[in-house]
Amino acid sequence: MADDPEDDKGTGFVGGLSPTQRQALWDVRAQLGARIQHPRFTHTLLLRFLRARKFDVEATTKMLEEHLEFREQQRLDEPTPGYAYGPGPALEVFESLPAFRQSYPHGYHQTDRLGRPIYIERLGQLDIGGAMEAFPAEQLLSYFARESERQSTFILPACCIASGCLIQSTLTILDLEGIGLSTVTNSDAISAVRSISQDQEHHFPEITGNMVIVNAPGVFTMAWTVIKQFLRQETLDKIEVFGSDYEARLSELVAPENLPSFLGGSCQCPEGCINSSKGPWQDDAAVASLQSRPFWELLQDLTLKLDPLLAGPGNATPTSESIAGHLADSTSTGRTQENSENALQSEQQAKHGQSSTLAEKKHSGHSHNSAIADEKPSGYSEDSPPVGTNGVGDAPRSKSTREGQPEDPVSAAPATEKPSEDLAG
Numbered sequence: 001m002a003d004d005p006e007d008d009k010g011t012g013f014v015g016g017l018s019p020t021q022r023q024a025l026w027d028v029r030a031q032l033g034a035r036i037q038h039p040r041f042t043h044t045l046l047l048r049f050l051r052a053r054k055f056d057v058e059a060t061t062k063m064l065e066e067h068l069e070f071r072e073q074q075r076l077d078e079p080t081p082g083y084a085y086g087p088g089p090a091l092e093v094f095e096s097l098p099a100f101r102q103s104y105p106h107g108y109h110q111t112d113r114l115g116r117p118i119y120i121e122r123l124g125q126l127d128i129g130g131a132m133e134a135f136p137a138e139q140l141l142s143y144f145a146r147e148s149e150r151q152s153t154f155i156l157p158a159c160c161i162a163s164g165c166l167i168q169s170t171l172t173i174l175d176l177e178g179i180g181l182s183t184v185t186n187s188d189a190i191s192a193v194r195s196i197s198q199d200q201e202h203h204f205p206e207i208t209g210n211m212v213i214v215n216a217p218g219v220f221t222m223a224w225t226v227i228k229q230f231l232r233q234e235t236l237d238k239i240e241v242f243g244s245d246y247e248a249r250l251s252e253l254v255a256p257e258n259l260p261s262f263l264g265g266s267c268q269c270p271e272g273c274i275n276s277s278k279g280p281w282q283d284d285a286a287v288a289s290l291q292s293r294p295f296w297e298l299l300q301d302l303t304l305k306l307d308p309l310l311a312g313p314g315n316a317t318p319t320s321e322s323i324a325g326h327l328a329d330s331t332s333t334g335r336t337q338e339n340s341e342n343a344l345q346s347e348q349q350a351k352h353g354q355s356s357t358l359a360e361k362k363h364s365g366h367s368h369n370s371a372i373a374d375e376k377p378s379g380y381s382e383d384s385p386p387v388g389t390n391g392v393g394d395a396p397r398s399k400s401t402r403e404g405q406p407e408d409p410v411s412a413a414p415a416t417e418k419p420s421e422d423l424a425g
Helices: 005-009 019-036 043-052 057-074 097-103 128-134 137-163 187-203 220-230 247-253 284-292 295-306 323-327 337-349
Strands: 106-111 117-122 170-175 208-214 239-241
Touching (some): 019 057, 043 057, 106 137, 137 187, 137 284, 137 295, 187 220, 208 247
Parallel strands (some): 117 170
Antiparallel strands (some): 106 117
């Protein structure tokens, strides 16, 4: 993409696109033509790939061509019976899922202060042998591909309905409490991480807005040295690593009632928070809405409310239903256009962390609790901060490695700043 001063004014996200970034979106649509004419290829989806390739049209087109082949191989466009517009719950396809999840505890639980779904893995409880027995390598990749697709077509749209805002990313928490040397040095585990990471980076970019690793022991240094080689620096910039002193940071990101007690919150689901999969995606009204109307209509309506110019030439996505139709049955209706923009701006600020390595940093002790004194979208608490991110370049230490944060993420990351790339979901 040719250099253009207007690029400096674009965030790369809906509601903050520069003219050149918007034109890049039309150019990608023109180059791929009928291959992405189906309305499931929303503007928000294509913008993820554009951000991942810094709005280079040719590079983005190539990335999407590879993704289209991947979609066909994984049969991602074939709905699960009973789910008209995308993959249904994994249990509908993978009979051994209960055994897999028992060996590898992971799942969604509630939303963070920005309305983003929270994805949690308890890697310290990982039983590698049991997990590999339940899901051989090929099936493992297929499972994560379908789950990532369902994240885009169901989990995130349900959060949009609950918040009334365009929710485009997630918060991931990896709990390493109890992880041992045998796990971090296991060749099967390392190979699986490599394959999954590569698939996520190539085919589901720009989904994870922030990743927080907690309870990282000294032995994690060995695994991290290997794992970070599979990730781009833009991905590493999204990751914060903590030892046991993580609770203040998670409290900034997540309301206590939405955070499991094993992570310092107050939620104690009877069946276990991860097993409960509690969140907007289980709300009866949201499920009914997403079953009766395609998710892409909801996303398109929210998109056009933020940027009406995206209804211009090249737009192949219909807007036959008003957003009010999707939100009418939700308990969180009544959000205004201004609220949607504020929530989006808060999320955009999350994309602008610092990139210096851990070795170059010293803990600042700074808290974000007063970060948005001037922005108070309805539905968020008074001290809900925009999410700051922090670069990770070295192995973690036992104390917090979230250092060098800007003093005020809102003022420190102006809207004219270019977006960082994001981690796949």
